[in-house]
Amino acid sequence: MRVHWMAxxxxxxxxxxxxxxxxxxxxxxxxxxxxxxxxxxxxxxGPIVLSESAAIIHYMAETFPLPNDFFVAKDAVGRAKLNEWCYFIMTELDAHSLYLIRRHDSLKDIYGAEPTAVASAEEYFKKQIRAACKRINNGAIYLMENQFSIADILLTSCLDWAVTYEIDLPDLMRSYREKVHKRPRFSDAFAVNFPNGIPKSVLRSA
Ligand SMILES: N[C@@H](CCC(=O)N[C@@H](CS)C(=O)NCC(=O)O)C(=O)O
Known part of the structure; x- marks a missing residue:
C-alpha cells in the first residue's frame, strides 16, 4: 500500500x-x-533492487521529481525531523506494536498465540500514539510543516492498520487520518493494493 501510494x-x-x-x-x-x-x-x-517499504518510498522521494505540495527538507535539521517521524513510526508503531499483534494474533497459527504480549503491544501502541499527538499541530493536515511527506504515508498506513485491529485512536489521530484519506491518490492506491477489499488474513482473530 505504501509503495503504490507513493508511486x-x-x-x-x-x-x-x-x-x-x-x-x-x-x-x-x-x-x-x-x-x-x-x-x-x-x-x-533499473539496476536498483530495494526492499523495506520505508526505504523504498524514501528512495522514490529522493529520486523522482516531487509534486509541489510535497515536503522538501531544506537542511540537516529538516531531514532529521523527517527521519525522526519515520523511524518512530517504523519502530515504535509498526515493528514493536502492530507487527507483533499481526504475528501473534492474526497469524498465530504460524507464529504462535501470545495473548499477553498482544495485549501489551496494543497498550504500547496507544501510549505511543498519544505521545505522537503532542507533536501534531492542531489544525495542521500533515506532519512536516504541514506539507505532505513519506512520514504521512507511513503514519496513515499504521493508523489504518490499527483501525482494522479495532484499536481506538485519539480524536486528533482520527481527524488526521480522515484528512489524509482525502488525497485522491490514497483511494487509487487502495484500489490497486486491495482490489477485493482488505483480506481476511489481515484482520485480528475473533
Ligand atoms: N519491514 C518490512 C515488512 C514487510 C512485510 O512484513 N511484508 C509481509 C507482507 S505485508 C510479507 O512479505 N510477508 C510474507 C511472509 O512473511 O512470508 C517492510 O516494511 O517492508
Whole structure:
C-alpha cells in the first residue's frame, strides 16, 4: 500500500508484479534472489533492487521529481525531523506494536498465540500514539510543516492498520487520518493494493 501510494502520488508509470505473502511466491528462487528476506514489497528500478517499504518510498522521494505540495527538507535539521517521524513510526508503531499483534494474533497459527504480549503491544501502541499527538499541530493536515511527506504515508498506513485491529485512536489521530484519506491518490492506491477489499488474513482473530 505504501509503495503504490507513493508511486501514484509521484505519477510514476510502473509495472505491478503481484506476489502474495505466505503463498509460496516469496519463496521461489527468482524472488529469493531479489529479496533473500522473502518479503514484499520489493522495488526494481533499473539496476536498483530495494526492499523495506520505508526505504523504498524514501528512495522514490529522493529520486523522482516531487509534486509541489510535497515536503522538501531544506537542511540537516529538516531531514532529521523527517527521519525522526519515520523511524518512530517504523519502530515504535509498526515493528514493536502492530507487527507483533499481526504475528501473534492474526497469524498465530504460524507464529504462535501470545495473548499477553498482544495485549501489551496494543497498550504500547496507544501510549505511543498519544505521545505522537503532542507533536501534531492542531489544525495542521500533515506532519512536516504541514506539507505532505513519506512520514504521512507511513503514519496513515499504521493508523489504518490499527483501525482494522479495532484499536481506538485519539480524536486528533482520527481527524488526521480522515484528512489524509482525502488525497485522491490514497483511494487509487487502495484500489490497486486491495482490489477485493482488505483480506481476511489481515484482520485480528475473533
Ligand atoms: N519491514 C518490512 C515488512 C514487510 C512485510 O512484513 N511484508 C509481509 C507482507 S505485508 C510479507 O512479505 N510477508 C510474507 C511472509 O512473511 O512470508 C517492510 O516494511 O517492508
Amino acid at each position: 501514484l502520488e509521484l505519477g510514476l508509470d510502473y509495472e505491478v508484479v503481484p506476489i502474495g505473502a505466505r503463498s509460496g511466491e516469496t519463496h521461489t528462487e527468482v524472488f529469493t534472489k531479489l529479496n533473500p528476506k522473502q518479503k514484499i514489497p520489493v522495488l526494481q528500478h
